[in-house]
Amino acid sequence: xxxxxxxxxxxxxxxxxxxxxxHYYLEIVGNVLPTSLLEKVEKHDRDYLIPTxxxxxxxLEL
Numbered sequence: 937x938x939x940x941x942x943x944x945x946x947x948x949x950x951x952x953x954x955x956x957x958x959h960y961y962l963e964i965v966g967n968v969l970p971t972s973l974l975e976k977v978e979k980h981d982r983d984y985l986i987p988t989x990x991x992x993x994x995x996l997e998l
Contacts, residue, residue, distance in 0.1 A: 944954040 944951045
């Protein structure tokens with residue numbers, strides 16, 4: 937199930953509203969944080985991974 941759909945179910949709003957809100961705040965965060973910081977997070981996204989059932993198994997394989 938796509939992430940926006942799951943988030944919408946948890947928040948009780950539509951998938952479209954979740955997606956629109958996410959992209960709205962993503963633009964604000966992009967304007968507030970320095971570009972170099974955003975690039976650093978993108979390059980090292982595994983360091984910022986939030987453990988879930990699906991990706992926990994993958995991280996244990998490393």
